[in-house]
Amino acid sequence: MDKGNETALAAQSQAEQCISSEMRSIHKQIRVAMAEYLNKNSEELHRLAGLRQQGWSNPAGDTFFRNQRQSADNADSKLARIFFNLMQQIGEELHLNTDAFAARCTRGKAPKILDMCMAPGGFLSTALSKSPGSTAVAFTLPPSDGGHDILLSKRLDRRVQTRYADITMFAKDMGVDTIPTSHPDAANFLPRQLEPSRAFDLAICDGQVLRTHKRPEYREAREARRLSMTQFAMGLKHLRAGGTMVILLHKLDSYETASLVQTFGEFSSVKLFKPTKAHTRKSSFYMVASNVQSQQPAALEAIEQWKRKWRVATFGTNEEALELLRDDLKGVEVLLETFGADLVRMGKDVWQTQADALAKTSFIRNSAGTTATAGPSQES
Numbered sequence: 001m002d003k004g005n006e007t008a009l010a011a012q013s014q015a016e017q018c019i020s021s022e023m024r025s026i027h028k029q030i031r032v033a034m035a036e037y038l039n040k041n042s043e044e045l046h047r048l049a050g051l052r053q054q055g056w057s058n059p060a061g062d063t064f065f066r067n068q069r070q071s072a073d074n075a076d077s078k079l080a081r082i083f084f085n086l087m088q089q090i091g092e093e094l095h096l097n098t099d100a101f102a103a104r105c106t107r108g109k110a111p112k113i114l115d116m117c118m119a120p121g122g123f124l125s126t127a128l129s130k131s132p133g134s135t136a137v138a139f140t141l142p143p144s145d146g147g148h149d150i151l152l153s154k155r156l157d158r159r160v161q162t163r164y165a166d167i168t169m170f171a172k173d174m175g176v177d178t179i180p181t182s183h184p185d186a187a188n189f190l191p192r193q194l195e196p197s198r199a200f201d202l203a204i205c206d207g208q209v210l211r212t213h214k215r216p217e218y219r220e221a222r223e224a225r226r227l228s229m230t231q232f233a234m235g236l237k238h239l240r241a242g243g244t245m246v247i248l249l250h251k252l253d254s255y256e257t258a259s260l261v262q263t264f265g266e267f268s269s270v271k272l273f274k275p276t277k278a279h280t281r282k283s284s285f286y287m288v289a290s291n292v293q294s295q296q297p298a299a300l301e302a303i304e305q306w307k308r309k310w311r312v313a314t315f316g317t318n319e320e321a322l323e324l325l326r327d328d329l330k331g332v333e334v335l336l337e338t339f340g341a342d343l344v345r346m347g348k349d350v351w352q353t354q355a356d357a358l359a360k361t362s363f364i365r366n367s368a369g370t371t372a373t374a375g376p377s378q379e380s
Contacts (some may be wrong), residue, residue, distance in 0.1 A: 102130055338346075
C-alpha cells in the first residue's frame with residue numbers, strides 16, 4: 001500500500017471515529033433530557049427508574065432476564081404451545097381493555113386483517129375469533145431462517161393467506177426501485193408484496209428482532225429500526241380510513257417511542273395498555289390506534305418519514321444516520337413542550353404496572369438496601 005492510500009484510510013478512520021463519538025454524545029443528551037423531564041413530572045416513572053437502577057446493580061437481575069431469553073430461544077414444541085396460549089391470553093386482555101381486535105366490516109364486506117409478523121399466531125388467532133368471517137394476509141419469517149412455527153388451528157388457518165418472508169427486505173414496498181449492486185444483500189431484496197391500493201381494516205404490528213434469525217453480522221446494529229419502520233410504514237399505508245392498528249412498543253420513556261405515540265395521536269385515537277398476564281417486568285406495552293385517518297397529510301408524511309429511516313438504516317452511510325439523530329436531538333425539546341404532559345398522563349399505568357412487577361422480583365427485594373438513583377432507561 002502506498003503512502004497516499006495509507007493517509008486516506010487513516011483520515012477515513014478518524015472521520016468514522018468522530019461520527020461515532022458524536023452519535024454517542026447525542027444519544028446520551030436525548031436520554032438525559034427525557035429522563036430529567038419524566039423523573040420530575042411522573043411519580044410512576046421516578047419510582048420505576050429507581051427500581052431499574054436497583055436491578056442493574058444486582059447481577060441476579062441479569063441472570064433472571066438471560067434465563068428468560070434462553071427459554072424463549074430454545075423452546076421445544078410443548079413450551080412453544082405454552083407461549084402461543086399465553087399470547088392468546090394477552091390478546092384477550094388487550095381486547096377487553098381497548099377493543100383492539102374489533103375489525104369492522106367495510107361496505108358490507110368481511111373485515112380484512114394484515115399481520116406483519118404473525119408466527120406463532122396468538123394475536124391473529126384472537127383477532128380472527130373476534131371478527132367472524134374475517135380473513136387475513138400474514139407475513140412471517142420462515143422457520144428455516146429462524147422464525148417461529150405457526151400454531152393456528154386448522155379452522156382459523158383456512159382464513160389466512162400466509163406469506164413466508166423477511167419483511168425487512170421489502171425494498172419495493174418501502175419505496176426503493178433500484179438496489180445498489182455493491183450492497184452485500186443486493187440479490188436478496190424482494191419485489192412488491194402488496195399492491196398500493198390493497199387496504200385492510202386491522203393491522204397488527206407486533207414483530208420483534210429474533211435472536212434466532214439467521215442474518216449477516218453487518219445488519220445487527222440497524223435491524224431493529226429496519227423491522228419497526230417496515231411494519232409502521234406498510235401497516236399504515238395499507239390501512240383503510242377509520243381502521244385500527246395494534247403495535248408492540250418498548251420503553252415509553254425513550255424519545256423514539258414517545259415521538260411515535262405523539263405522531264399517531266395526530267391522526268388517530270390512541271390508547272396505551274400494558275397487559276398484566278405476562279411480560280410485566282419488561283418495558284414492552286401496546287399502542288392501539290383506532291379510527292386511523294390514514295389518508296390525512298400527517299399520516300402520509302409519517303409513512304414517508306418511516307420509509308426514509310428504513311432507507312438510511314438499510315443503505316445509508318453513518319453520516320446519513322447522524323443527520324437523522326441530529327433531527328431527533330432538535331425534536332426532544334419540542335416533544336416535551338408539546339406532548340410532555342400527555343406523555344406523563346398516558347404512561348402512568350404502563351410505568352406503574354412495570355414498577356409493581358419489578359418490586360416483587362427476588363433480585364429487587366434482595367437489593368432493597370442498595371441506594372437507587374433514577375437514571376435513563378435501559379433494557380428492563
